[in-house]
Amino acid sequence: MRGLASLAAGLLLASSGVAAAQSYSVALPCKATELKAAAAAERLAVTCEDGAVQIIETPTGRVVKSLGKTDHPSGAGDVNVSALSADGRRVALGFYSGTFAVWNLDDPSPPRVTKAPAYAFNLAFTRDGRVLVLGERIFDITATPRQISRFPTDFGGPNEVAFSPDGALVASANGDTTVRLLDGRTWVQRAEYRDLSVEPLAIAFVDGGRRLLAGLADGRLLLLDPRTLKPLAEAAGPAGTFVMTVTPAERGSVLVRHEPASGVGDPQWSLFDLRTAKLQPVKSGGRVAVGAVRKGRLWFYAADGLTLKIWSLAPE
Amino acid sequence: MGQIARRDLLVAGVGLAGAMAPGAAAVAELAPTPLNDLGPFYKRGAPSAAVLRQPGDPGLPLALGGTVFRATGERLPSARIELWHSDDAGAYDMAGVRFRADLKADDEAGYAVATVMPGHYPGRVCQHVHFVVRADGCKPLVTQLYFATDPVFEGDPDRHYGRDPLLVSRELIRPVTLVAKDGVTAAHCLFDLVLEAV
Numbered sequence: 001m002r003g004l005a006s007l008a009a010g011l012l013l014a015s016s017g018v019a020a021a022q023s024y025s026v027a028l029p030c031k032a033t034e035l036k037a038a039a040a041a042e043r044l045a046v047t048c049e050d051g052a053v054q055i056i057e058t059p060t061g062r063v064v065k066s067l068g069k070t071d072h073p074s075g076a077g078d079v080n081v082s083a084l085s086a087d088g089r090r091v092a093l094g095f096y097s098g099t100f101a102v103w104n105l106d107d108p109s110p111p112r113v114t115k116a117p118a119y120a121f122n123l124a125f126t127r128d129g130r131v132l133v134l135g136e137r138i139f140d141i142t143a144t145p146r147q148i149s150r151f152p153t154d155f156g157g158p159n160e161v162a163f164s165p166d167g168a169l170v171a172s173a174n175g176d177t178t179v180r181l182l183d184g185r186t187w188v189q190r191a192e193y194r195d196l197s198v199e200p201l202a203i204a205f206v207d208g209g210r211r212l213l214a215g216l217a218d219g220r221l222l223l224l225d226p227r228t229l230k231p232l233a234e235a236a237g238p239a240g241t242f243v244m245t246v247t248p249a250e251r252g253s254v255l256v257r258h259e260p261a262s263g264v265g266d267p268q269w270s271l272f273d274l275r276t277a278k279l280q281p282v283k284s285g286g287r288v289a290v291g292a293v294r295k296g297r298l299w300f301y302a303a304d305g306l307t308l309k310i311w312s313l314a315p316e
Numbered sequence: 317m318g319q320i321a322r323r324d325l326l327v328a329g330v331g332l333a334g335a336m337a338p339g340a341a342a343v344a345e346l347a348p349t350p351l352n353d354l355g356p357f358y359k360r361g362a363p364s365a366a367v368l369r370q371p372g373d374p375g376l377p378l379a380l381g382g383t384v385f386r387a388t389g390e391r392l393p394s395a396r397i398e399l400w401h402s403d404d405a406g407a408y409d410m411a412g413v414r415f416r417a418d419l420k421a422d423d424e425a426g427y428a429v430a431t432v433m434p435g436h437y438p439g440r441v442c443q444h445v446h447f448v449v450r451a452d453g454c455k456p457l458v459t460q461l462y463f464a465t466d467p468v469f470e471g472d473p474d475r476h477y478g479r480d481p482l483l484v485s486r487e488l489i490r491p492v493t494l495v496a497k498d499g500v501t502a503a504h505c506l507f508d509l510v511l512e513a514v
Contacts, residue, residue, distance in 0.1 A: 118351060121353075155448055155456035156355065175354040175355050177360055198358075198410065201355070201356050217355070217359075217410060218410045261410060262437065262438070263439040264438055
């Protein structure tokens, strides 16, 4: 089975210019609608068709925690967003009611539940897992969650936030079309970039934190100095798309996911070369997929029914 | 306000403005318009023209407008209203500025546009128009307008508005009146906007 999976993945990727270095498949506990990867642990958060969220280990597929609807806080409604801490030991779920809950996966205790004024699609742990961001609100979650600050915004709030590798800086890609830089300890704004006419939807510190990459609602990628937010380079994306995610990969590249603005069709995945500012298409193998770097290598996780296909990409 | 007469919108309903004439001595407190998601297709630099529909544009003509208030009841003639929506086919213009407007309220705090009914598209359940409204002394309002005539509601928005997970308040669904004039049938929709004071 593993051999066949590897062969199939190799053939799938042969035409894309990259060679599959290693690939295999494991069973999924449910039919997935979304996958999220922990930044520094071999764990995925799998959002299921029925609204449950399952945390699994890769590459074994072992279910670490199952959060069905009966595990969700009473009256919270449906899940609209999930996040895994970098170490994979905590999971946060945000609900359309504005409630969010944080589970410690090493602890069978009930989650810490907090009611926020409104739901948001941006949910993220800081790298040390001590703080959680929901929309524009910043919560200390070391004990009972309490709001400690807010992201500055003209309106709309952050679409995504990113944390520098050393935790000293926080960048936000905002609905008011700005990119802002905050001090990672005081949450005070240090800089802002206001020359965009469209929303930046995705953002990440790349190249070991030496640069900041923003993905825009018109498909473009914008490389910025992470201290001053001065633009360094720009690249156009596929026509008629917007950038959904940017994930630092290896060898000076970034994994980029473009979605069709029409809502019709599969996402387009690419590797963005930070030196040349060029995009090289990569086949992902599915609509429900995520990439993550494990032990210095970029891995792809793609859900195909009740099977999770996993493979690494090695540029030729 | 260009070629749209706000009086034409009165056929869509009296709205808050009808009950609160300009210069009235007493003003009543109003419930702020519920918030709703902004993006992802907001774009700066929309034109200030109020006529968004061009000859030949497919779709049901839509006359949309209302009055902007502070929650304490005062009209806000200084309000800035940005609105945008998809075309009849459900596509947003990200390359240009079609179906986008950046308007200043008139002396009576009113706004109005002549456009088309937005279409449905994958990823969103209901037809909608996005708004960002700002005025001195008020918190910015980010919201969306939905239409009671949307087939998704099957004629009963009270019962079926939960079909769109992003539609968290029934108050954002407004009635639509069809008006025939000079051989053209258009939808009329009144959407007053109430901003919270800072």
